Amino acid sequence: MEKRESYFDNAKILLIFLVVFGHFIQSYIDANVFISYMYNFIYTFHMPAFIIISGFFAKGIYEKGYIWKITKKLIVPYMLFQVLYAVFYYFLHEEKTFHLELLDPRWSLWFLISLFFWNILLLMFNKLKPAAALAIAITIGLAAGFADWITNYLSLSRTLVFFPFFLVGYFLNKDSFQKLSSKKAKATAAAVMLVVTVGIIYFPDLNEKWFFGSMPYGDLESEKFLGMLKRTGIYAIQFIMAGSFFAFVPRRRFFFTRWGKNTLYVYLLHGFIVRLFRGSSLEDYLNQTLTLPVLIFASFVLTALLSSKYVTSLTQPFIELRISKWKPFIQAIEIKRMQNAGTFMDHIDNRK
Template identity: 45%
Template sequence: MQRNAYFDNARLLLILLVVFGHMVQPFTDNSNGVNTIYTWIYTFHMPAFIFLAGFFAKGAGNKEYIIKLAKKLLIPYIIFQVIYSGYYFLLGRDNWMTDSLFYPHWALWFLFSLFCWHILLFWFKKLPPVLGMLVAVQIGLLVGYFGQIGQSFSLSRTFVFFPFFLLGYWVTTEQVMWLRRKSVRIISIFVMAAVAIGIYYAPEIKTGWLLASKSYGDLGLPQYGGIARFMVYITAGIMAASILAWIPRKENVLTALGSRTLYVYLLHGFFIQFFRETNFFNVNSVFDLPLLALVATFIVLLLSSKPVLGVWQPFIEGKMSILKKTLTQKRAGENAS
């Protein structure tokens, strides 16, 4: 698929919010303002990210595609499960050893779920879009009633977030661009502001509803959790649409970094876990957040850089094209001199 600056810009913004959200999380208990920003981000950043992943899943279904996808997602998943286990050991954590490969470390659930979403498409793309969406949402609502479905195999998140992936699969570029209409953008401002105000003044909201990794019983609503999750679906959908309405369509100097978000996603955990383990930052109010925003931006820029890509490409993509190209250019320069 030909690259579109809008989608690269969107992925870049969302991965920045992923990193920033992970940096902010340890300080949510100290300030209602910090907690509001953190929760506000979590209402949309993963649903929007997953929606975009579904949008670019147009080739799903055939055997060759699934094999290629397994190499792209499952092999890095296994590699980083091992790497993060070793990293946690070096940080002195007692729980550095995973129960199994099917209990994802921290953010690695996304790789496993992404592979599963592509597999689910094999059946769901045969259904009419509206029926498929209704079935996907119904499954997402039902799984919360089963306490056995949790973080193992990333099953809970796989089923709960799948409707966003499926929606991304069905929509067209023209339909996404409809969000950028002036009327939609004006409405989105009020939506985003209303959600932020609601989070700030509402009783404590368990972020577990947004993380989608726990059952309704664990979240305190064993009987009426389906209603609560349905409201979360509505909020997440409206918020994701509101954010996407403001993504610039034109290419800029940072647009290309949007094609490197997988590297940032997999590698930023080394920074985040170090910061958390060492209490590197101290944030007591919302006014301390600009520093974290700058650090998050630096991390994204660093992990999107060509040197980092060159070093980690063998682990993430299973090839060494960047290193080979760099060495070839270096030799050519030496021969020329």
């Protein structure tokens, strides 16, 4: 079995923590200027970086059974969680009638269906030279904003807008990430992050929805040609910020590194907790107290909990459609059963 790379597991767990944290603090971006700045800062890189890593690990696209493998890994859980979210929202009373629309992804589930389509698109784009493939992908992402019908349905907008990041990840190799660990790269990354931070503060009215990639230009209240120019700028910011993030990812193993292999569990499950939090009395209470420290701690605890072997073992049949994590428990039960059977037979023998 190939040894897992601590670098990529560290990157994945840091990014999924930011996903959870970003969803928590979204409740306060209108009321707290500092949180609004932080929210925009996170969204300049966390999903693009996550998508780049996903593309990096998609190099087995031509392996036998790969399409079925990603279908089982992505589409089946997507369909299941679409149903679960429909039930969840109904009982949460956010929707008066039960509403199930399998092709309109609920909230964070867009990533699963987009990830599936990105893998399919690779079958065509990996035949091109990297520069040509990326140029075409960016052109398509920019053009998508002109079509008002390209929205959240089938996650089509995000699929087209974010595909360049997936493509970049696919064309990168380990040496590409290694080069980002140099002192010069880190100094450049720090300068980039500082400039972007100043830019976010200088333009406080920046609509964070530009970073979502989920809307046509018309829905972003922008003239379409101007919207294309804005998205071009957003692309530039997201690419350089994702690279800056990778420059600071640690390469050695930490106590949290092992959680990096379970980010799908965190991604799929944390939404239920966040949705319960939003609109609750706790959300209102934190708005009047030390919001940020509490939410940082809560995000860390939730990330750790949903990455734990207990939660992943319990939910594996629903997320991975297998029970390999159950085997230790099954074996322990079997051993206990055999021990009890042996004790019972010894008792019978003693009576004889």
